[in-house]
Amino acid sequence: MPQIPINTQQITKSKQLAKEIADQVQLFINDHASVSVERSVLRLYGVDGIDHNDTPLPNRLVEILQQQGDLNGGISRPFASAMLKSGLNAQQTAEQVEQGQLKLDNIANFSSIELDNREQALALEAIKVMDRSNARKHAKIAKNPLPPQPWRYLIVATGNIYEDCTQAESAAYSGADMIAVIRSTAQSLIDYVPYGPTTEGFGGTYATQANFRIMRDTLDKASIEQGRHIRLVNYASGLCMAEIAACAAFEDLDVLLNDSMYGILFRDINMQRTFIDQHFSRLICARAKILINTGEDNYLTTADAVDNAHTVTASQLINEAMAKNAGLTDDLLGLGHAFEINPEIENAFLYELAHAELARALFPDAPLKYMPPTKYKSTDIFYSHCMDTLFNMASVMTHQGIHLTGILTEALHTPLMQDRYKSISSVNYVFNAARGLGDELEYKQNGFIVKRAQQVLDEAEALLERTKLDGLMQTIEQGAFGDIKRPMEGGKGLEGVFEKGVNYTNPVMDLLEGRS
Amino acid sequence: MKEPIKPYGDTLNDGMVQLSFTLPVENGPRAMKAAEVYVSQLNFNKISVVHAQKISDGFTYFMVYAEANPSIDYSTIEATEMEFEHMDFYTINALIKETLNRPLRVVGGTIGNDAHTVGIDAIMNMKGYNQDYGLERYPEIDADNLGSQIPCQEMVEYAVRHHADAILVSQTVTQKDSHILHLTELIDLLDKQGLRDQYLLLAGGAKISHELAIKLGYDAGFGPGTLPSQVASLLITKIIERAA
């Protein structure tokens, strides 16, 4: 299907470079864990709920272990031991530990075989959580199939999960294939997952497991009414990447924004922390068949979209390699890119087509995530609507996977019900009218578009060469992506990182990585 | 002299207005009538509901054209406008040198939990905005851009430590009035520490108007499309005013 002629050797070489970069980072990841990885293990073991201060129990237990100075062995074994002692289930055991009735430091009371077996049993249950979710999604898709690509992705962001459901029903009625519940401002910076249904958020709605369930129920109903499976999307990037993935696996989410580069660059999250979290998060996604979306599109809001197009390409290649290291398959890779070129540039649309075709050619089997114009959206909503129409054309012509529907009021506010309706109606019109256009066209050899795509790939390859030499973390420190510099020791969350001790156990990770 | 005005369509004083909105009712003749009646209560005449579309169970979207009744007297309208001469890069640098005989010190950033930096970067960073150099490029300005999500306290401490002349704050997210919350927090903090009058305080962002900034206690506010040279012009103009 690739419409643009690209040297396959150059593709192979770029992918090889990206793999070497990802493997370097992986060496660091393998030796480390984080508080949030440990909390995810507890969640997958069945620990949920909050204490009297609204602190989630997974946080409390990991804090207790940390205060004892025992964190570097991981939470799994001490918790398994506490369960053996209590004879209760995971939740009840956690409650007893939280109330101080049970300690997390009595590993010595049991033989290592007893502990191994208990941990193994818990880990197998954890895997079942992911497998069951996958099976449920399969069953739903068998009844109400997935629509053709590009999938129409719409956001809701009222701050109130119940109001979000009303907005989502309307979007589904007008044609949405995916509903993303935007998170409340700065949730990515809080080091716990809030609990229960929520009705007050800023610029979005808190991602909680209960909110996931409420929206899933709404979309399940809408899927039946519309006869197509409507996917639920949320956001994992931030300080709780792996925990959100765990919650998503419990509640059958289909898609997670899952990109540590986004967290580092746009939320100032410490890079060491988030690379570690991302790996466990993506392992969970791979098993539960949660499609991931990456955030390269954002680079073009802080850096020029023409000058820095190659940073998107390079980052997509690195993200692909890191995803493969976590077992994600091509069909689960919603690699991000965007239509963000200044509309005043002559032939802006040709540049956009070149970039979109390049992404398509590099990742032929991935459902690419294509972001609409945002930065140059005007407060003239009619003009903005025209920009989106052109974007819709680019998307359907170049066979994109996930079409983030541009909204005419992007420069004003999070969408109103009617804004969303207007935007989807333009998508429906263009997708229908030009469905087969891309299959009819070939680009002129040595024409503007082909040359531009080649130039971006050359620049991306050079950036990968440099990144391989310097290391990914150092390259980020130098500001190569999004024109943003982040120091290795800076940002939020570094205090939650620890080196794995010789006694460290995480049997869930072992199973997900195929080690036991 | 009175200057009565009304919206213009294709004939002076025809009052022509275009509206669109959603009502939480199922589409049908009653829904269309409801839209018409609603618009009539907004004081419109000759209402035509030109389009009605179901957009969800129990929700209908309308487009309406109507003629507005009221006219207003334009001669009585006043707005808070900034008064300063928009100067160029060289003039501004020369003026700073002449007035202060030392660099003008500016600290800026996005306060609270707002992560949007593109606006403040456009004003402060070398590159600037729309072919207009940013403040860092001015030889006579020492500009420190602290970035985003800066706690107000940190911003103030930085300004004190670096003997800043001006504090530039950016706010983009306005949901639940979070911009007002953060902008007020900074003013309160400065007030409490008796520092309010030490600095020129500028606010900016897509939804910040000069009027709003003044109301909140800032010296000026800048909205969409602001150029760095406008900001620099205002800064030096105010400094000269204060010195006088």
Ligand code: B12
């Ligand atoms: C880019 C962008 C982002 C990027 C920001 C990257 C970065 N490092 O800045 C990312 C992806 C991170 C982002 C995140 C979010 N965003 Co955003 N984002 C935008 C977007 C697309 C463009 C903004 C922009 O860069 N404009 C270009 C600059 C140059 O314009 P400007 O900011 O107006 O600046 C000019 C003037 O205002 C002025 N100015 C600005 N500041 C200052 C300061 C001073 C002192 C002076 C003198 C002048 C001045 O000068 C500048 C040059 O002329 C807008 C949509 C849009 N088109 O406006 C949404 C938008 C601003 N985002 C929005 C939201 C809701 C969010 C999130 C809260 C979403 C979420 N729930 O996670 C998060 C915010 C998280 C947080 N903690 O803040 C909403 C805000 C709605 C509202 N009014 O409250 C918008 C309008 C989108 C929408 N329709 O929903 N966003």
